[in-house]
Amino acid sequence: MIKNKFTLIAIFVLFFLFASSNSVLAEEKILDPFLLKAWDTFYNNNKDEYNFGLDFDGDGYSNRLEIRNAYSPFNKEKINIHESDVDDDGLSDYWEIVFQTNPFEKDSDGDSYNDFIEIDNLYSPLNSSSNEKLDVKIEINLEDQELYFLVEGYRWKNFSVSTGKPSTPTTPGVYEVVNKFENAWSASYGLWMPYWLGLDRGRIGIHELPVWPNGYREGEDHLGTPVSHGCIRLGVNSAKYVYERTNVGTTVDIY
Ligand SMILES: [Ca+2]
Ligand SMILES: [Ca+2]
Ligand SMILES: [Ca+2]
CATH class of the missing domain: 2.40.440.10 (L,D-transpeptidase catalytic domain-like)
Structure with a gap:
């Protein structure tokens, strides 16, 4: 009887460990401290304009928790932030956050060149009038x-x-x-x-x-x-x- 009880508890514990490791993004983990820092700047600069809330893409994970685990807070799909490109301009959500461009708009500065093309050719994606090359x-x-x-x-x-x-x-x-x-x-x-x-x-x-x-x-x-x-x-x-x-x-x- 006691043996069965212990077995039952053990199964519960194992199940809990299994479930938590698979379905919950790790709270304590910071995969990329640089990304987290870039996100904090991005968030503070844009929180009023984009109205991020706590969980922008509504997938059940907070924006910050997603960033800590290198997932995109703009994409419901569970794909790496380097793979996600919600505005389909060739610039991943990761780089949009780093370069402070608009992740929901292909052409952040409205000069008819999309964000990726501008950065890849060393032009500022945020300044349509400057011809100064990026460093x-x-x-x-x-x-x-x-x-x-x-x-x-x-x-x-x-x-x-x-x-x-x-x-x-x-x-x-x-x-x-x-x-x-x-x-x-x-x-x-x-x-x-x-x-x-x-x-x-x-x-x-x-x-x-x-x-x-x-x-x-x-x-x-x-x-x-x-x-x-x-x-x-x-x-x-x-x-x-x-x-x-x-x-x-x-x-x-x-x-
Ligand atoms: Ca989310
Ligand atoms: Ca993009
Ligand atoms: Ca542009």
């Missing part, structure tokens, strides 16, 4: 073999790179882009380096996978592995992307 910075993480393209200090994009191999390593440090050429010729190695962004007096650079005079291009499969002579190699589309958005003088932090 750009590049970070290169040697251990992860990743290049981060930062806009206004935020890691907007990341690309896989190949930096210097152990015998010719890429030296960590804070550099500036000193020159840029759509196609640069390396006399020492006899190859082309498209979308060249020179660093360290042009001794090394960020560029697309190199091309030999016979047209052979270095394979994409080297990206993610340090095999270069010290340069930072990028894939075909990513090199063009970074080149077109980077000027002489841009800071490149290699670490």
Whole structure:
């Protein structure tokens, strides 16, 4: 009899633990402290205009609890805030909160360019009259073999790179882009380096996978592995992307 009672209690406890772990967003968890901070600013700036209430999307979870667990407070569906784009402008709800744009309006400043297009081309999505470009910075993480393209200090994009191999390593440090050429010729190695962004007096650079005079291009499969002579190699589309958005003088932090 007593044994049965204990069994029953154990089943209840297990059921409760199972149910709570699956249906309730964790109260104590903060997945992304940066997002929570951005949300607080966004909320305070916009609470009167959007009338958020406690649970804006009416899914039973408070706005703040959703943010703490990296879900969108604007979307009833249980999908990650990076995946949710309620106004369908290409800019996720995450980035709308970070850039303080209108998550329910494709074109926040009404200049006929949507929020995503503006940020991706380094124009302010909140100012239709300014032609001043958004701030750009590049970070290169040697251990992860990743290049981060930062806009206004935020890691907007990341690309896989190949930096210097152990015998010719890429030296960590804070550099500036000193020159840029759509196609640069390396006399020492006899190859082309498209979308060249020179660093360290042009001794090394960020560029697309190199091309030999016979047209052979270095394979994409080297990206993610340090095999270069010290340069930072990028894939075909990513090199063009970074080149077109980077000027002489841009800071490149290699670490
Ligand atoms: Ca909610
Ligand atoms: Ca959006
Ligand atoms: Ca716009």
